[in-house]
Amino acid sequence: MISKDVLKKIRKLEIRTKGLVNNIFGGEYQSAFKGQGMEFTEVRTYTYGDDIRQIDWNVTARNNEPYIKVFEEEREQTLMLCVDISPSGLFGSHSQTKMELAIEICAVMAFSAIKNSDKVGLLLFTDKVEKVIPPKKGKKHVLRLIREMYTTEPTGNSTDIAEALSYVNRLLNRKSIIVLASDFEDQNFEKQHKITSRKHDLVNLVIRDRLEEELPDFGIVPLLDAETGKQTVIDTSDKKVRIEFKKKVFRRKRELDNYFVKNRMDFVDIYTNESYVRPLTNFFRKRINRY
Known part of the structure; x- marks a missing residue:
């Protein structure tokens, strides 16, 4: 429920x-995410400006006029x-x-x-x-x-x-x-x-x-690693500790x-x-x- x-x-x-x-x-x-390719949809009669590489020669021969293959993005x-x-x-x-x-x-x-x-x-x-x-x-x-x-x-x-x-x-x-x-x-x-x-x-x-990238000045605080369960006590009022922590994360x-x-x-x-x-x-x- x-x-x-x-x-x-x-x-x-x-x-x-x-x-x-x-x-x-x-x-x-x-x-941003294009289809995986082009798929054939139909043939139609050739018109001026069409790509001649798409001519379907079998259909063209049967009909005595040029036809082209039409593709759409899959x-x-x-x-x-x-x-x-x-x-x-x-x-x-x-x-x-x-x-x-x-x-x-x-x-x-x-x-x-x-x-x-x-x-x-x-x-x-x-x-x-x-x-x-x-x-x-x-x-x-x-x-x-x-x-x-x-x-x-x-x-x-x-x-x-x-x-x-x-x-x-x-x-x-x-x-x-x-x-x-x-x-x-x-x-x-x-x-x-x-x-x-x-x-x-x-x-x-x-x-x-x-907050995981830059420690604030909170004095002595315990830090717990949520995934390992390990706890560490650090003095965040120490500027060197804060700088070293930031360097390590960066x-x-x-x-x-x-x-x-x-x-x-x-x-x-x-x-x-x-x-x-x-x-x-x-x-x-x-x-x-x-x-």
């Missing part, structure tokens, strides 16, 4: 994200949402946790996809695959996916991106759009990640929170960004304290300009 609070969240999210899809992201999505695609629901996603220093932000962005992507008659599927993961819902079309299906993102209780305690992507690669035989939403608090995922990028159209949504961020760039992978950094509209719009437009 779904609680009233969850139903209220889903309804509010549907209204907010569908408005963004109708006004901003629906058209951007269609332009529009239907599959969008697979791979969402990290490990404990580190429960952190949020502003109005949303990282996980809630990931759910909202994935809802935008899902509603954009069904607006363009694409199928949408879902894989939720921690250090194991928690739930898989095969791709289908339709608004009811997308609402089910959102419900599952809100209500699925994870059993794993850490993050294994490689395990999730390995499952996706086995599940989807045809090239698809894979949206990976995670804070990327993981190691040694690169091999499977690169395989997925070659096989599919992989988009990495890196969900971040500013180094990890730079390594991840350089990895994406080096391997020509799409990625979007999105923070819990900022609107995701601008970074997502910029991402779509960069893709459109690229093609």
Whole structure:
């Protein structure tokens, strides 16, 4: 039984994200994610200016006048949402946790996809695959996916991106759009990640929170790693401690960004304290300009 609070969240999210899809992201999505190829639709008589390379010589010979083949872009695609629901996603220093932000962005992507008659599927993961819902079309299906993102209780305690992507690669035989939403608090995922990028159209949504990057001066505070359970006590009033913490986080961020760039992978950094509209719009437009 779904609680009233969850139903209220889903309804509010549907209204907010569908408005963004109708006004901003629906058209951007269609332009940014091209179909997988061209499919034959019909033959028609040749008219001046047509590409002579498309002449159908068999039909032309039978009718004693030139006919050409007409092709249309194969529009239907599959969008697979791979969402990290490990404990580190429960952190949020502003109005949303990282996980809630990931759910909202994935809802935008899902509603954009069904607006363009694409199928949408879902894989939720921690250090194991928690739930898989095969791709289908339709608004009811997308609402089910959102419900599952809100209500699925994870059993794993850490993050294994490689395990999730390995499952996706086995599940989807045809090239698809894979949206990976995670804070990327993981190691040694690169091999499977690169395989997925070659096989599919992989988009990495890196969900971040500013408080995880720069410590405020709060004095002596305990820090708990949500995924390992390890607790560390640090003195945040010590400027050297704050500087060293910031350097360490920045180094990890730079390594991840350089990895994406080096391997020509799409990625979007999105923070819990900022609107995701601008970074997502910029991402779509960069893709459109690229093609």
